[in-house]
Structure formats: C-alpha cells, structure tokens
Amino acid sequence: MKDRNEIAQALAASGYIADTELATAISMMQLLKRPLLLEGEAGVGKTEVAKALAAVHATELIRLQCYEGLDQSAALYEWNYQRQLLSIQAHRGDDADAVEDRIFSEKYLLERPLLAAIRRDRPPVLLIDEVDRADDEFEAFLLELLSDFQVSIPELGTISAITIPHVVLTSNGTRELSDALRRRCLYHYVDYPDADREARIIMARIEGAGASLSLQIARMVEGIRKEELRKVPGVAETLDWAAALVGIDVRDLHDAPETVHETMMCLLKTHEDKSRVTREVTDRLLGKVA
Amino acid sequence: MSCCGPGANYSEIDEVSRFVSARLAAFLETLRDSGFPVGLAEGRDAASLMGAGYAARPGLLRSAFKHLFSSRRSDWEKFDGLFDAFWLGKRVRSRSIATGSAKAANNPSLKSLPSNSTAPRRGDESALDQIPSADEAPGERDGEGRMEGASRADNLAEVDFRNMADPAQIEQAHLAAARLARIMRTRLTRRDLARRRGYRLDLRRTIHGNISHGGVPIRLVRRRRKETPLRLVVLLDASGSMSMYTGVFLRFIHGVLDQFRQAEAFLFHTRLAYVSDAMKEKDAARALDRLSIMAQGAGGGTKIGESLQTFNRWHAARVIHSRTCVMIVSDGYETGDAALLGREMAALARRCRRIVWLNPMMAWQGYAPEAAGIKAALPHVDLYAPANTLNSLTALEPYLMKL
Incomplete structure (x- = not known):
C-alpha cells in the first residue's frame, strides 16, 4: 500500500495538486478495489484527477464520455458489420459453420472503452466521465460490470477481466444517481480549492x-x-x-x-x-x- | 438490517479486536440512523481498513471512512461531525437525522413521528388535514360503482377548496386530485409513444433480422428516437396565506409524483424544501404527515424570490431539462424583495420549457394581480391560471399535453 503522502507527492509531480483527503481516497481505491465517484461543480478538476492518476501509475487512460442515449454498442463492444458483410460476400459458398466461426471472431470485434479497460495487461485507469448524463438503464448495466468485471458476448462467450482497472466516475449532478451505484463507489466531493x-x-x-x-x-x-x-x-x-x-x-x-x-x-x-x-x-x- | 456488520466478519479480521468490532458495529448503526446507505459490504471494508493501518490516526480514519460511507454531498458534509461525536466523544445535542431522505423511511425512530406530529395539528383543521381513515368516512366504502363516484366528483368539482370543511368532502377532493394526476399521466404517455419515429439504421438488429435471407439486408430496422418524457416540477407555496389550499395540492402532488415517471416537488414558505423523497411514500396519508411537519415551518410570510433563488442555484441544474414544465402554486403575496423575484423568474424562464403559475386566489371576486410580487413575476409566466376547484385543475391538462 502506498502511503497517502507518497500519493500526494506523486500526484503533485504529475501536475495535480491534491488535498490530503483525495490522496486518502486514492490509497483506499487501491486497497478496497472500489471505484471512486467524484462529484462537484463543473470546472473543479474532476477529470484531471483521472489523468493524474494515470500518470502516477504510468498507465493508459481509457475514457468513456457519457451522454444521453449512450448504449452498449458505443460503450462496450460492437461487431464490425461492414466487414462481416464483406466477408460473407467474398466467401460465398463456404460452409455455414465456417462462415459463422470466422465472422464472429475477435478479428471482427470492435472494442469500445469498457471492454478495452478489462482486457489490458497492465491495469489502466478507466474514466467514466459525467455518468449522470447517461440513462438509468446504462447506469444499471454499469453497476453490473463494475461488480463482476466480466462481459458476456453471446456469440463469443464470457470475457473475464485480465486486470481490474482503476475506475474513476465523475458526476456534475445533472441527474440524481441511483443509490446502488453510489454505494458501490467511494465518494469524494471535489470543492473549489482554497x-x-x-x-x-x-x-x-x-x-x-x-x-x-x-x-x-x-x-x-x-x-x-x-x-x-x-x-x-x-x-x-x-x-x-x-x-x-x-x-x-x-x-x-x-x-x-x-x-x-x-x-x-x-x-x-x-x-x-x-x-x-x-x-x-x-x-x-x-x-x-x- | 440492524446488527449485521461484524458478526459475519470475525474470521476475516482476526487482527481487529472484538471490542473494536463492536464499536464499529455501533458506529454503522449510528450512520444508518442518520440516513447513510451503509450495507454489509461497507462494514466489511471498514473492518479491513482498520486492519490495514488506517486506524493509526483519527484524522486518517475519519477521512477514509468519509469516503467509504458517504454517497452524496449532504452525507459528505455532515460526516465529520458524526464521526467526531462518536469516536472522539465530542458532544452533539442529538443525532442528526436526515429528514426527507428515502432511507429514513425505514427508520423506526422516524416512523414514530406521525404520532408526535398530530398534537400541534389539531388546532388547524382546514389546512393539512390528516385524511380520515376508511372507518371514519363511510361514504368512501359503500357505493363502489363508477358512475356514482364520478357524479359525486362532478358535484365537488366546482366547490372552492377553501369552502370544503367537512372531512369526508376533503377526502373526496383528495381522491379526485389523485385521480386527476393519474389521468394526466396516461394521456401524456400515450402522446409520447405516438411521436416516436425511426431516424437511422440499426445494423445490429437489421442483420439479426435478416439471417433467414442469408444475410442480405432485405428488411431494414431503424432506430427509434428516445424521447425524454415530460418532467413536471412543482413548487408549492405552503405559507399561511395559502393554508386553505395546501392540503389538496399536496395530495395532487403526491398523485403526480406517484404517476409521472419524472416529477419533482418542492415546498416553500420562507425557505425552500425538497420534498420528492418524502412524497414518494406510497401511503398518501403517511406522506402528508411527513410533509405537514415541513410545511408548518411557515409563519413569517412568503419569500418566493429567495426560495426561487435557492432553487435556481442548487436544484435547477439537476431537476430541469429541456422538456420540463415548472408549476408554481402560490398566491404571489411576496413579503421579500419583489425585484429579486422578477430576476429569479427570468433566470428560471431561461432554463425550462414552460412556467405555469397557479393562483387559487385568482378566481375570487375582485381579485387583480396587484401585489408587487405577482406583478414582477407575470411577464415570465407562460400560463397564469386559477386553481381553486378541481375543474380548474382539469382544465390545465390539454395545456400540459402540448409541451
């Protein structure tokens, strides 16, 4: 476990001046493996926390910007339909099973941020930005992903996380988040700095x-x-x-x-x-x- | 729900002594009483935090627990006080209990509130009257036939709310208000469905749907636009001058909150209170009981401008979106600064789709909007209507449908 002073120093070195409470929150994130929910007014530097965290861990930052109408195909995975169609046309006359195996393979799978985040060798920082802008349904889905860290793709089977990412969620308070999601996360209120x-x-x-x-x-x-x-x-x-x-x-x-x-x-x-x-x-x- | 934490965790946290576990369990109990959503998992994590060396310094432990147990800003702000009171023995007069939070409804200490609250309400019968239970109002039980119910409502429809004195009559008005809320909900939803139409191709469904054609997309599937349903935000004036009407409107709001998927309610007199959570109580009588306490904070006049300012500053961003109708129910007797009211109304008008101002006094003979408050507010109001009878409430429905 990294001490919170070390964390504060590491954050400072990457250009983010944190207060001690935030450093505590980050050390707890590592200990308890829980996501961190950041709330606060617009422009207090919530997104910057995730960027600095990625710099501290020297790892990749994967960002999912939420918006109204965000769905699984934009957040999790999508099949590359154009390529699949092309492949079907190009190999006309092949055995049906062979076609199916080919077009539902990794090659035709488009990774979206959430799937990408659990398939990295080194745990990345997953930033789910402005989660309050997404719909209720998406929030429920997110909750499931954040507790199991596995994704099931009907055509391929269940994909389990290789590594558990460091998850940071931010919210501006445009919509009230569900209690379940709040409870799942550590909470930190980001105020304007003194x-x-x-x-x-x-x-x-x-x-x-x-x-x-x-x-x-x-x-x-x-x-x-x-x-x-x-x-x-x-x-x-x-x-x-x-x-x-x-x-x-x-x-x-x-x-x-x-x-x-x-x-x-x-x-x-x-x-x-x-x-x-x-x-x-x-x-x-x-x-x-x- | 109670005493869940440490019992199950002894095996996992050998290094934490039995005594600390018991103290921790008591602390979790205190948090639950204060409306924090604390479950088993949080208890376990708290124990493992203490085991991991966070308990070495009170400041560190407080900060760690604060992140773990808080889940919204209000929790965040009151946590330090609770922690200090419990662990460091700093005295607070009483446990701070989150009135109006949803969790608090399960709380035994709050359930006892209605009985305490009946006493002060005795004197004032017309206002926030408790709904008489079924045996007190025999007219409610017999004659279940629909026609009869409807005709009774018709007679009532034109009676001004302030002239309803007899409890049975008030009860009927409340039922009618709840029914009205339900009718409005169904019509609005139906309209919502009819407006949907596809606007772009959904490849996933198209291909899935055309497997039988060998993957050749013959039948196209389009995506449908997801409409944001109408959201209704009600701001109800609960000041003394409105006392004759608050009861019926509270019941109406309760019906609206119950029926609309998206609705929020606020009460104001000299300050603003967020009451949606309290109103979401299924049992109307109980919800009104909880509210009557908040509403009775009145007395020193109405500060509509200041209340709106609070609303704009702290709530508007969250509760208002592009398809929001704000309904203000007030007589417009502003005891604060009328200019402020004008400014805040302008700010509100910029944000939301429509502002409806219902004024029960409007139907009184000889009433004219002379008060400084209402004069300042009117330019920003889209619909200014009387709302002193059930019929006048019903008359609003076509207007709401157009949003």
Whole structure:
C-alpha cells in the first residue's frame, strides 16, 4: 500500500495538486478495489484527477464520455458489420459453420472503452466521465460490470477481466444517481480549492507564474467566486486567466488594474456576469488582495 | 438490517479486536440512523481498513471512512461531525437525522413521528388535514360503482377548496386530485409513444433480422428516437396565506409524483424544501404527515424570490431539462424583495420549457394581480391560471399535453 503522502507527492509531480483527503481516497481505491465517484461543480478538476492518476501509475487512460442515449454498442463492444458483410460476400459458398466461426471472431470485434479497460495487461485507469448524463438503464448495466468485471458476448462467450482497472466516475449532478451505484463507489466531493492550493496549482501548471502573482490571482478568483454569479469560474478558468496575465507580462495585479478588468473575460462566461462585475467591483476585489 | 456488520466478519479480521468490532458495529448503526446507505459490504471494508493501518490516526480514519460511507454531498458534509461525536466523544445535542431522505423511511425512530406530529395539528383543521381513515368516512366504502363516484366528483368539482370543511368532502377532493394526476399521466404517455419515429439504421438488429435471407439486408430496422418524457416540477407555496389550499395540492402532488415517471416537488414558505423523497411514500396519508411537519415551518410570510433563488442555484441544474414544465402554486403575496423575484423568474424562464403559475386566489371576486410580487413575476409566466376547484385543475391538462 502506498502511503497517502507518497500519493500526494506523486500526484503533485504529475501536475495535480491534491488535498490530503483525495490522496486518502486514492490509497483506499487501491486497497478496497472500489471505484471512486467524484462529484462537484463543473470546472473543479474532476477529470484531471483521472489523468493524474494515470500518470502516477504510468498507465493508459481509457475514457468513456457519457451522454444521453449512450448504449452498449458505443460503450462496450460492437461487431464490425461492414466487414462481416464483406466477408460473407467474398466467401460465398463456404460452409455455414465456417462462415459463422470466422465472422464472429475477435478479428471482427470492435472494442469500445469498457471492454478495452478489462482486457489490458497492465491495469489502466478507466474514466467514466459525467455518468449522470447517461440513462438509468446504462447506469444499471454499469453497476453490473463494475461488480463482476466480466462481459458476456453471446456469440463469443464470457470475457473475464485480465486486470481490474482503476475506475474513476465523475458526476456534475445533472441527474440524481441511483443509490446502488453510489454505494458501490467511494465518494469524494471535489470543492473549489482554497487560495493557497489554487496558487500552487497555478504555479505547477503555468510556466512563468511567480509565487506572489499566483497567490494574488488565486485570492482574486476566490473573491470573484463569492460574488453572486450565474456561472462560477472553475480552476480551468483560473488557469486560462493566469496564462493570459503571464502572457501579457503582468507581474503584479495592482500595477495594471485596467488589464485585470479587461482580461476578466477569461473568468466570466455570461453577459449577465460580465455586466455585474463592473470596474468598481474589480477595484473593490483588488483592494482586498494583498 | 440492524446488527449485521461484524458478526459475519470475525474470521476475516482476526487482527481487529472484538471490542473494536463492536464499536464499529455501533458506529454503522449510528450512520444508518442518520440516513447513510451503509450495507454489509461497507462494514466489511471498514473492518479491513482498520486492519490495514488506517486506524493509526483519527484524522486518517475519519477521512477514509468519509469516503467509504458517504454517497452524496449532504452525507459528505455532515460526516465529520458524526464521526467526531462518536469516536472522539465530542458532544452533539442529538443525532442528526436526515429528514426527507428515502432511507429514513425505514427508520423506526422516524416512523414514530406521525404520532408526535398530530398534537400541534389539531388546532388547524382546514389546512393539512390528516385524511380520515376508511372507518371514519363511510361514504368512501359503500357505493363502489363508477358512475356514482364520478357524479359525486362532478358535484365537488366546482366547490372552492377553501369552502370544503367537512372531512369526508376533503377526502373526496383528495381522491379526485389523485385521480386527476393519474389521468394526466396516461394521456401524456400515450402522446409520447405516438411521436416516436425511426431516424437511422440499426445494423445490429437489421442483420439479426435478416439471417433467414442469408444475410442480405432485405428488411431494414431503424432506430427509434428516445424521447425524454415530460418532467413536471412543482413548487408549492405552503405559507399561511395559502393554508386553505395546501392540503389538496399536496395530495395532487403526491398523485403526480406517484404517476409521472419524472416529477419533482418542492415546498416553500420562507425557505425552500425538497420534498420528492418524502412524497414518494406510497401511503398518501403517511406522506402528508411527513410533509405537514415541513410545511408548518411557515409563519413569517412568503419569500418566493429567495426560495426561487435557492432553487435556481442548487436544484435547477439537476431537476430541469429541456422538456420540463415548472408549476408554481402560490398566491404571489411576496413579503421579500419583489425585484429579486422578477430576476429569479427570468433566470428560471431561461432554463425550462414552460412556467405555469397557479393562483387559487385568482378566481375570487375582485381579485387583480396587484401585489408587487405577482406583478414582477407575470411577464415570465407562460400560463397564469386559477386553481381553486378541481375543474380548474382539469382544465390545465390539454395545456400540459402540448409541451
């Protein structure tokens, strides 16, 4: 078992600054072999956790993006019908059994993310992104897969997992997930990082962002999140903004209040929010940033 | 359900002492009482975590257990307090119990609630009246014939809810409201089916269906579009000024939640409460009992704007999709900030398909939408209708079908 401090360090080395609780969750994931369900507002870095986890384990990241109407043939496997038809036409007159054996073989099987994830030699990280967007039926199916890690394909038989992948699920809360799925998973609520951690994230991600500027940016964003906004800026927006400020060579936010206000478009994504954060508001927020 | 955890696990967790196991079992029990979905597997995993060295420091154990036992944000936020109270002996006044959570329904300590709650409700008969049981209302049992039931409902249909005083009459109104909800459900579903049509080829089924033709695709199978069913979100004003109507509407909402595949309900007075879980109780009388407690938090006026703000901020993303109709049942007497109400209505209108505002006072003679609240809200409302009789509720149905 890797210690949680080691995990936090390994995550940091791959560019993800985790809090200790998340590191605990990841160490438990390995111990208990349970999937990890991450919930939180959009843009707090849920997907990044899976990417960083793949980097830590030096393994492949297999991603399944969920959407309404996602079904088995897009998530699990599909036969390559075009090739099968072609093969039937090309070998016309063959023995029926031989044809059947040929066209229902691995060669004609299209692996989709879920099947791919259990057939790797080295356990990959399986990211099931925005699972709340998929339908209830798919969720039930997922539950079955996550407990047995085997897939049955009528024409081929049952395929058992070679390795158990590290499963990370994310949810934005557009739909309430079933209790069964929630119970199956470890739960972690990803909140917006505090100013110190966000500053460290900026430093880790944006080249040329100094410690004092990063902290200023993080404090500023922290202030903006407390305003009554329709769309609260996430970490990704903060990084955009930091990159923009570093790009136009701002060293200290107090030196260029004009630029700060103008570049705020990186953070504010609706017209309403944009008009709410006026120059006065910017100045007030800047005043609070030491 | 109780005392399940460690008994079965002794063999697996030799290194964990008997004493710790017993404490752990008690902790699991505490969590269950607080509405956490904790089962056998979680108990086993918790024991193995303790065996694996997570018990060395309380902070680490708390964090580990938090991930294991929580399954939603509300659990996540209250877990630390529960853990500290149990393991570290920090005192909390009473166990925090998740009212309104589905799991809590199985909880013996909650089942005893209705009997406690009857006392304060005695005084106020018209509002959230408990449904009289069958022997109290003999008219309900005899005369099962359909026609008779229908004609009785017809007579009732035009009576204003606030003029219904006698319990039997109220009971009938409740039944009619539940039936109405059911009828609306069937019609809406049928329409849903009729609108389906195929739009692209389903290769898997086409080939399977044409095996008998030697694999030559003669008969094509098309995919059907999956329609998102209509979702109804009801926001019910449970303030004092609405008290004469809340009972009937609660029953209506109970019927709707029972019948619609997708429906959510909220109550508001000075704050907003999510009540779908409580309402999904099969037994209507019991559901109303659970709700009456929430509804009675009223008194200090109605803050529609603030309630809507809470709704938009915390619930809208989850409960509203493109085919959602939001139904607000309120008299529109806003005691908060009318401008805020206008803003929040605008935000809500942007999100959902239709907003229906039912106002029971509308049918009163001489009523005009003069209150500042309703004036601010009306520009964003698609349908503003009276809802003081069963007939006026029925009249909404064709409108809902068009969504």
